[in-house]
Amino acid sequence: MPIKVLSVFGTRPEAIKMAPLVLELANRPEFDSLVCITAQHRQMLDGVLACFGITPDYDLDIMQEGQTLTDITSLVLNRLNDVLREVHPDIVLVHGDTTTAFASALCAFYLQIPVGHVEAGLRTFDRYSPFPEEMNRCLIGRLATCHFAPTVHNAENLKAENIAGDIFVTGNTVIDAMKYTVGDGSFSTPALKNLNFNERRVITLTCHRRENYGEPMENIFRAVRRIADKFNDVSFVYPVHLSPYVRETAKTFLGDTANVILTKPLDAMEMHRLMSKSYFVMTDSGGLQEEAPALGKPVLVLRRETERPEAVEAGTVALAGVDENRIFDLTCKLLTDSVMYNKMAKAVNPYGDGNACRRIADALLFSFGKSSCRPEDFHP
Ligand code: UD1
Ligand code: UDP
Numbered sequence: 081m082p083i084k085v086l087s088v089f090g091t092r093p094e095a096i097k098m099a100p101l102v103l104e105l106a107n108r109p110e111f112d113s114l115v116c117i118t119a120q121h122r123q124m125l126d127g128v129l130a131c132f133g134i135t136p137d138y139d140l141d142i143m144q145e146g147q148t149l150t151d152i153t154s155l156v157l158n159r160l161n162d163v164l165r166e167v168h169p170d171i172v173l174v175h176g177d178t179t180t181a182f183a184s185a186l187c188a189f190y191l192q193i194p195v196g197h198v199e200a201g202l203r204t205f206d207r208y209s210p211f212p213e214e215m216n217r218c219l220i221g222r223l224a225t226c227h228f229a230p231t232v233h234n235a236e237n238l239k240a241e242n243i244a245g246d247i248f249v250t251g252n253t254v255i256d257a258m259k260y261t262v263g264d265g266s267f268s269t270p271a272l273k274n275l276n277f278n279e280r281r282v283i284t285l286t287c288h289r290r291e292n293y294g295e296p297m298e299n300i301f302r303a304v305r306r307i308a309d310k311f312n313d314v315s316f317v318y319p320v321h322l323s324p325y326v327r328e329t330a331k332t333f334l335g336d337t338a339n340v341i342l343t344k345p346l347d348a349m350e351m352h353r354l355m356s357k358s359y360f361v362m363t364d365s366g367g368l369q370e371e372a373p374a375l376g377k378p379v380l381v382l383r384r385e386t387e388r389p390e391a392v393e394a395g396t397v398a399l400a401g402v403d404e405n406r407i408f409d410l411t412c413k414l415l416t417d418s419v420m421y422n423k424m425a426k427a428v429n430p431y432g433d434g435n436a437c438r439r440i441a442d443a444l445l446f447s448f449g450k451s452s453c454r455p456e457d458f459h460p
Contacts, residue, residue: 082112083448086169088160090118090142090180093367095128096348097199098175100256102134104437110445116163118142118156118180124322127347132260138163146324149179149212156183164191170448171196174220176366177213185223197224198440199252201234202387209385210366211291226447228440230431231390232457246447250439251458254370255432261352262375269350271341272317280315281359281415284372287330287382288321289364296402297326300382301333303407304362308339311415316340317354360414360425362400362407369397370431378424380410390430390460395423430460 085105089098095117105113116138119125129136140163142155156179164172164187172188174181176199185195197220204214221227221238225245229235230252238247267273275282287300308316320330320342334340346354352371355361360378361368366388372379373391380400391397400407414421435458442455 082110083444083450084112084114084167084170085173085444086114086116086164086167086171087173088116088118088180088184089175090120090125090140090156091178092121092124092128092345093365094175094178094181095125095132096257096261096367097253098173099128099132099134100260101173101198101253101437101440103132104441108441110450111441114138114167114169116140116160118152118160118184120147120152120156120178120180121322124345127345131348138167152179153183156180157187160184160187161191164188164193169193171226171444173198174224175199177202177210177217177220179212179216182216182220185220189223194226195220195224196226196228196440196444197221198228199230200224200227200247201229201236201238203237204385204387206385209291210289210383210387214387226443228436228443230436230458232459233390246443248439248443248455249457249459250443250455251432251434251436252370253432253436253440254367255374255429255434256437257348258352258371258374259434261349262356263349263353265349265353267350267353269343269346271343272350272354275315275317275341277357279313281311281313282354282357283314283316284355284358284361284363284368285316285318286321286363286365286368287318288323288326289383292364292382292402293325297329298333299402299404300364300407301329303404303411304334304340305337306408307411307415308337310412312339314339314359314415317343317358319343319346319351319354321345360421362411373397373428373430376425376427378414378421380407380414382407388431391428394428394430396426396428398424428460433458433460
């Protein structure tokens, strides 16, 4: 009998990182692979599914405008319960640290269904930052029985917490996803079609995290405005997240700024193309901190801390924080100091080698006693 795997995810980053795993499992006869989306994100999730050609088996369709964490948690718990009772999977796979992932893991636990955690073991050790993600991933760690840690560092975090269950070091599936998304091609987004990447230094900007709402986000946008004013040859491209708070703040602070292009969210292929043609990246996103180093692009992280220290240690990512003057100064330095720029602009891949999905599938076979071969750990 094949192992019945139900992958549950709901937001854009989870979809990008789970898509190559869904495709890997679907290609292997040892698995009966089903997909349930919560649609915590609606448009941004559907875009990713279309990119990867994935049609979900179940759609909980929970998204509401301006949803609260309680809304997401209670809707997922209620609606996933029926799906789990119908499907009876051997294991539920969840990804990362979203509230979809936490509520899905909890729901499976209530029915005593084993949980596999993809992208396990990332920690800042600050319960409120990122919020609520740090707590989500700690709680998922407790609920899960199989942990797929991207790096040795992530696995060490889990061991230090005496986490129960099997820990595998697999690499991050985002590097697998980039095999599908990165390629040559032109832009279909009008503002990007007309942008001359040879004449202008383009900075990809994203900012959406809940703990940055309010003063931190306003500081970031004020710093961006000052940089755009100071450097005539620089253009910012900011694909704005669909969160009403983020859209409103971005429009207020950056809407009429010369050299700042605000766009709708880009599909994953265009986004990766944009990063690969950019001079560098400024972001509070988790995924971008993993993707940009693989593309040889420096990253300034618009947060106080990061759960992804590997690229900081490799020298391609720097923590810029959320203070206006510090962001301004560091960005000016990266734009004017070619020694600093060249040091940061080297392609490094501490997060994966493109084989994470194969390792996770092999690890599942090993865990279910269908193979005696434990997959080798990922090492950069
Ligand atoms: C969520 C995750 C965060 C992740 C981020 C990725 C939680 C608590 N947060 O945060 O970890 O980094 O996704 O982007 O799980 N919206 C739309 N259409 C969409 C998507 C969002 O309109 O396709 C709007 C809705 O009004 C929604 C709001 O954005 O209520 C916020 O979405 P939500 O998923 O609650 O929070 P994110 O900030 O996206
Ligand atoms: N992304 C995208 N289009 C956009 C912005 C981001 O496809 O307009 C991709 C990005 O390349 C990465 C993922 O979405 O793979 C990151 O998602 P996000 O920043 O929303 O969440 P996080 O990684 O911080 O959880």
